[in-house]
Amino acid sequence: MSFKPITQITSKTLVLPASNIDTDQIMPARFLTMTTKTGLGKHLFHDWRYNDDGTETDHELNSLAAKDCQILIGGHNFGCGSSREHAPWALTDYGFRVVMSSEIADIFRGNSLKNGLLPIVIDKAAHQWLLDHPSEEVTVDLESCEVRLPKNGGTYKFEIDAFSRHCLMQGIDEMGYLQGQSDALDTFEARYERN
Amino acid sequence: MAKTLFDKVWDRHVVIPETPEHPATLYIGLHLIHEVTSPQAFSVLKERGLSVRRPDRTLATIDHSTPTLISPDGSRPYVTPQAERQVETLLTNAKTHGIETHGWDSPHRGIVHVMSPELGATQPGMTIVCGDSHTSTHGAFGAIAFGIGTTQVGHVLANQSILMRKPKTMAIEINGTLGHGVTPKDIILAIIAKIGIGGGTGYALEYRGNVFEDMSMDGRMTVCNMSIEAGARCGMIAPDQTTFDYLKGRKYTPKDFNAACKDWLSLQTDKGAKFDKTVIMAAEDIRPMVTYGTHPGMAIAIDSLIPPADTAADKSALDYMQVTSGTAMSGTKINRVFIGSCTNSRMEDLRAAANILRGQSIAQSVTAIVVAGSETIKAEAEAEGLHEVFLKAGAQWREPGCSMCLGMNGDIGAPGELIISTSNRNFAGRQGPGVRTVLASPETAAASAITGIITDPRSVMAPPIPCKPNLGSPA
Numbered sequence: 176m177s178f179k180p181i182t183q184i185t186s187k188t189l190v191l192p193a194s195n196i197d198t199d200q201i202m203p204a205r206f207l208t209m210t211t212k213t214g215l216g217k218h219l220f221h222d223w224r225y226n227d228d229g230t231e232t233d234h235e236l237n238s239l240a241a242k243d244c245q246i247l248i249g250g251h252n253f254g255c256g257s258s259r260e261h262a263p264w265a266l267t268d269y270g271f272r273v274v275m276s277s278e279i280a281d282i283f284r285g286n287s288l289k290n291g292l293l294p295i296v297i298d299k300a301a302h303q304w305l306l307d308h309p310s311e312e313v314t315v316d317l318e319s320c321e322v323r324l325p326k327n328g329g330t331y332k333f334e335i336d337a338f339s340r341h342c343l344m345q346g347i348d349e350m351g352y353l354q355g356q357s358d359a360l361d362t363f364e365a366r367y368e369r370n
Numbered sequence: 371m372a373k374t375l376f377d378k379v380w381d382r383h384v385v386i387p388e389t390p391e392h393p394a395t396l397y398i399g400l401h402l403i404h405e406v407t408s409p410q411a412f413s414v415l416k417e418r419g420l421s422v423r424r425p426d427r428t429l430a431t432i433d434h435s436t437p438t439l440i441s442p443d444g445s446r447p448y449v450t451p452q453a454e455r456q457v458e459t460l461l462t463n464a465k466t467h468g469i470e471t472h473g474w475d476s477p478h479r480g481i482v483h484v485m486s487p488e489l490g491a492t493q494p495g496m497t498i499v500c501g502d503s504h505t506s507t508h509g510a511f512g513a514i515a516f517g518i519g520t521t522q523v524g525h526v527l528a529n530q531s532i533l534m535r536k537p538k539t540m541a542i543e544i545n546g547t548l549g550h551g552v553t554p555k556d557i558i559l560a561i562i563a564k565i566g567i568g569g570g571t572g573y574a575l576e577y578r579g580n581v582f583e584d585m586s587m588d589g590r591m592t593v594c595n596m597s598i599e600a601g602a603r604c605g606m607i608a609p610d611q612t613t614f615d616y617l618k619g620r621k622y623t624p625k626d627f628n629a630a631c632k633d634w635l636s637l638q639t640d641k642g643a644k645f646d647k648t649v650i651m652a653a654e655d656i657r658p659m660v661t662y663g664t665h666p667g668m669a670i671a672i673d674s675l676i677p678p679a680d681t682a683a684d685k686s687a688l689d690y691m692q693v694t695s696g697t698a699m700s701g702t703k704i705n706r707v708f709i710g711s712c713t714n715s716r717m718e719d720l721r722a723a724a725n726i727l728r729g730q731s732i733a734q735s736v737t738a739i740v741v742a743g744s745e746t747i748k749a750e751a752e753a754e755g756l757h758e759v760f761l762k763a764g765a766q767w768r769e770p771g772c773s774m775c776l777g778m779n780g781d782i783g784a785p786g787e788l789i790i791s792t793s794n795r796n797f798a799g800r801q802g803p804g805v806r807t808v809l810a811s812p813e814t815a816a817a818s819a820i821t822g823i824i825t826d827p828r829s830v831m832a833p834p835i836p837c838k839p840n841l842g843s844p845a
Contacts, residue, residue, distance in 0.1 A: 194683045199797040204776040208452040210409035252568035258503040260519035286519035338392040353529040363385040
């Protein structure tokens with residue numbers, strides 16, 4: 176087991192409304208020289224959170240309230256750009272367990288699923304509600320694939336690949352699953368090498 | 371049933387087909403690794419006592435964190451001790467696991483997406499992955515090639531396969547005659563501007579039409595390289611004689627080359643094959659392009675005006691770039707020029723830049739660096755005397771690597787500076803905190819280096835040779 180399983184999360188949201196937030200913003204390249212996964216949270220959105228002299232800006236991510244938010248609401252097309260897995264590592268190290276947007280870039284979405292960070296592509300109306308209502312307590316239920324909004328915001332279904340859902344709910348990673356396919360792989364490989 | 375190029379290559383690599391319950395297990399023909407996205411994957415192998423399943427299908431190099439300067443004493447000035455440790459970690463891991471590595475002592479070392487094609491390791495019909503989103507570059511050969519995260523790097527090291535659902539397919543068709551000064555970089559920027567930075571999300575692209583058929587391999591690599599900037603993990607071009615001519619005689623190409631070519635030719639999309647989506651553009655409509663905002667989709671023809679900012683994100687992008695709607699990018703003062711990156715650091719790119727800089731001097735206010743994509747290209751360019759053209763013009767000629775594309779190695783600009791760059795991303799801060807990036811072709815970057823302002827390359831290029839009308843009958 177490599178991460179904490181997710182079934183249901185109820186938390187206040189933190190909203191970063193800009194569209195096309197790229198992984199260079201989430202984790203600037205100059206912090207990619209590390210050879211471990213831990214402790215990246217302090218560099219999350221570094222150039223938004225710190226001044227040139229290293230002091231903290233007044234960005235919301237530096238507030239005490241933000242530390243309790245497990246659900247991040249991003250603008251459209253969140254996580255585009257570089258494939259760096261340092262982005263979800265930093266987000267989970269900071270404390271996020273869910274990221275929601277009206278669109279999430281492919282590689283970032285895949286990387287998130289593998290690190291116990293649930294990426295949810297949500298209906299446009301729900302996304303707009305979330306953008307308009309920061310810091311509300313929202314419930315994400317992976318069992319029923321529902322996002323429940325407070326204050327009559329409604330309940331919205333979301334789609335997630337059955338396999339990814341299973342892995343997130345059980346807290347299992349894919350390495351073991353692939354290792355279990357070694358016979359099929361041997362057979363395939365023998366044929367592949369002949370051709 | 372008629373199949374697309376993507377379908378054919380995909381089908382050849384399915385170990386276990388996908389079902390509603392689980393994704394497909396896809397076999398990986400070639401795994402490229404570098405220092406930035408592999409150390410944590412090797413750590414996972416070590417923790418679990420796993421070995422590398424196919425070191426012979428894995429190729430390693432160092433490119434991202436590597437210095438592009440050499441100190442007078444011959445040492446390499448790493449930006450931080452941590453960067454040096456990262457490079458050393460890659461070299462140690464690769465050696466431990468018996469992976470062929472092109473480190474400092476290799477004449478082939480280079481940006482991973484430049485080096486692998488040069489070695490002939492990249493081949494049509496393959497599946498290729500790397501912990502780097504610009505792996506899409508290799509699609510230029512008719513391979514399914516895409517970037518993966520570090521967890522999947524671990525999966526491929528241990529199992530030579532990944533779990534993945536099949537993406538949808540999108541055809542990008544461009545036919546017609548390209549205008550003077552229009553390069554592959556301009557074409558891909560025009561495509562991204564049209565379909566949008568997220569327009570390709572969930573799709574595998576196939577670039578089709580005579581514009582791509584007539585394009586060199588260097589140009590095709592530039593186009594496929596930036597597929598990810600439209601959100602598409604991979605972009606492909608069907609293998610043809612141009613592909614085969616490029617590959618012939620390279621180190622890793624198959625022994626029975628003719629038989630391989632025959633097979634590769636059969637990968638072309640069948641007549642009548644259906645794509646999930648088709649986008650059609652006309653070659654005549656494409657002009658030299660520059661970006662004006664903070665993502666590659668914010669691109670315009672160099673002789674047009676910055677469009678209105680409709681959203682808060684657009685407004686903040688224009689603020690960051692210090693540009694105004696309704697004005698032109700051409701004429702904007704630049705501070706630096708970067709010619710390099712996995713997008714535009716190949717021979718064709720360097721020749722194009724040199725042709726413009728030959729006999730010229732770059733503006734006094736401008737710092738220009740030229741960084742070949744690999745040791746192979748550096749040597750070839752030097753044999754042609756291109757480095758002398760750059761040096762005489764006042765540019766720096768650096769050691770190969772990713773360099774200022776993402777500035778991991780310390781090659782960055784100062785806050786507020788504007789860099790015209792042949793790289794692939796103009797995200798805020800990508801080339802250093804507060805740095806403003808304008809993406810363009812090598813021709814546009816070189817022309818701008820001379821004037822010190824963003825300059826339409828057509829104003830300094832030799833006019834096109836007019837086609838001679840066929841008058842009268844042949845003698």
